[in-house]
Amino acid sequence: MNDLTAVKPASDVQDIADIMPHSIEAEQQLLGAILTNNDVFDRVSSIIGPQHFYDPVHAEIFEIAARRISQNNLASPVTLKPFLEDHAGLAELGGPTYLVRLAGAAISAFAARDYAQMIYNLAIRRELIGLGQNISSKAAKVDVDSEPREQIVEAEQHLYKLAEQGQAESGFQSFLKAVTDAVNVANAAYQRDGGLAGVSTGLVDMDKKLGGLHRSDLLILAGRPSMGKTSLATNIAFNIAKTYKKGALPDGSEGAVDGGVVGFYSLEMSAEQLAARILSEAAEVPSEQIRRGDMTEAEFRRFVEAAKALEACPLYIDDTPALPISQLAARARRLKRTHGLDVLIVDYLQLVRPATAKDSRVNEVSEITQGLKAIAKELDIPVIALSQLSRQVENREDKRPQLSDLRESGSIEQDADVVMFVFREEYYKEREKPGDHDLDAMAKWQEEMEHLHGKAEVIIGKQRHGPIGTIELSFEGQFTRFGNLVKPWQQGSGGNDF
Incomplete structure (x- = not known):
């Protein structure tokens, strides 16, 4: 292990260690395991991502390896070398030969999940420390525009994000991830009955x-x-x-x-x-x-x-x-x-x-x-x-x-x-009832009321990812219930779903 960390001066490593909890050794061991056996990646990908690595060079190595593995390509020191040859951070660690040293010091594949969990836990601790420092500095600064109640809500919001996603700020994400998410949504809709x-x-x-x-x-x-x-x-x-x-x-x-x-x-x-x-x-x-x-x-x-x-x-x-x-x-x-x-x-x-x-x-x-x-x-x-x-x-x-x-x-x-928009024409037509003496108007009004009775419209005035238009629904006022309106051509095939 000593040859891997020797590149960084001991005093610098100690200074960093005093600031934030991390384990360079655990990151090196895990990356080495992935580079020697790509199947390890599948076991740990649900636990950690590039953002959980403390060393930015390690994060870069993990991300490139992840992309190659997800495309069914080999991720090894040889295949990763062209992508990292000009990387300034890697050059400080000894250049592409660092990848070979990582693979050479690899741990057993069985311990990979434990190391991944350790890296994740340390990343969360760093986020919590950062969040705590942020809360502390904001609380110490007495500002008219920053009420304590608002600070509590904001702190809770950041803690929630941390609990749900493992990181306080997601920041930028690669287009590859966004495209993958879009494909997954489309696939879910395709697999589901009714295409929703x-x-x-x-x-x-x-x-x-x-x-x-x-x-x-x-x-x-x-x-x-x-x-x-x-x-x-x-x-x-x-x-x-x-x-x-x-x-x-x-x-x-x-x-x-x-x-x-x-x-x-x-x-x-x-x-x-x-x-x-x-x-x-x-x-x-x-x-x-x-x-x-x-x-x-x-x-x-x-x-x-x-x-x-x-x-x-x-x-x-x-x-x-x-x-x-x-x-x-x-x-x-x-x-x-x-x-x-x-x-x-x-x-x-x-x-x-x-x-x-x-x-x-x-x-x-x-x-x-x-x-x-x-x-x-x-x-x-x-x-x-x-x-x-x-x-x-x-x-x-x-x-x-x-x-x-x-x-x-x-x-x-x-x-x-x-x-x-919810719209029931019946509501307005009801208020236009003519006097009993005007028989023709009354007959026409009753005919219109009959046609409108029990019907409602939902008008879509704006939709970012679909058409606008009108949806016709049934409405039963006494039960305050909207339902699926049976069209004339559906009369023989069943009634309202409710």
Whole structure:
């Protein structure tokens, strides 16, 4: 071992050792094992990456070896030499002959995983030390703009990233890794029935248009009051939670193979009211009857049975009012860490508070939407945020909403990956009922109402990775339930999925 470390002056090595925990010897032994037996790489690749090596030259050697092995090419001192011949760092260690010395001092392949785990653990310790120093220096600096509460949330965020990914900052990644991730997503969609890349909403036509709910996406679901925004959100949450199945994912980790764990921020309604809505849908008992306790024995039995069936559903509700965006993010991280989290729903965006008061409402909403998008990317989950629409919709002849109707439109429209509008023409037509004396108008109105009854539209106004357009759904008002609308040509082949 001494000949390998002799290149660096002993005093320098000692100085570095005093600063950060590391083991140059463990890195050398592991690299030597990989260069003499490429099968070792498969055993350790799930534990460590180039970023976990303390010596940047070792990180470079590992990365080049990993690329060659993943392309089914040999990684040995001879094949790696052309890639590292002009490497300044390697020249300090003795040039390409250093690779031969690494291979010559290789350990047994059986010990490789232990060394890999040791290197990983030391890398995490270095990250923790760096994070601790950062927290300490920020806390020591008394600044008006840096509140202790914000510092706690920020520290928790960095610790979460460290726990989940093993590194506080991911930084730049190679295009090769990005392409590999994209291929894996496409392969998952290809293998899955129905060709969905994301989590299924349980609504067939919506899944076809969106391809499911994609990870790291921010989806805005907007509409005027009484259009059914919350109902649609609870329907989607219930559909995802009730189909949840846990299993082994393609990358070897455990997670949701179907459905998912849902987090629901209900800033407007209480958890009990939201649960009553979901029970109304599941038990097919009108929600107003549940509120009044006005149920027949059969309905009450259905209600209790539905409640028992839903007990095991991984649906978590937080009904704390006026949550700041920083707290919302912290609680979502905690939920993912403790119970898992596959989809997050926020009802609704305008009720979330910014972390700090801004000079204008537009800036506040901008901070909230950017915060929600950051949560989606950080936790690698789809985030559905409900949003109110401005009153200008009511002044138009055609009441169908459009992007310009979003309140504080700029930031919401800009930050969202998907913007959807819930629209029920039946609601507006109902308010146009003519007087009983005008028989012709009444007959026409009744015909139009018949045509519109039980139908709803979800208009996709923006979608970053797919088409815009309209999705037709069924709507049962008494159960606050959206479903798959049976088209005329499907009448003979089965009914509504619900």
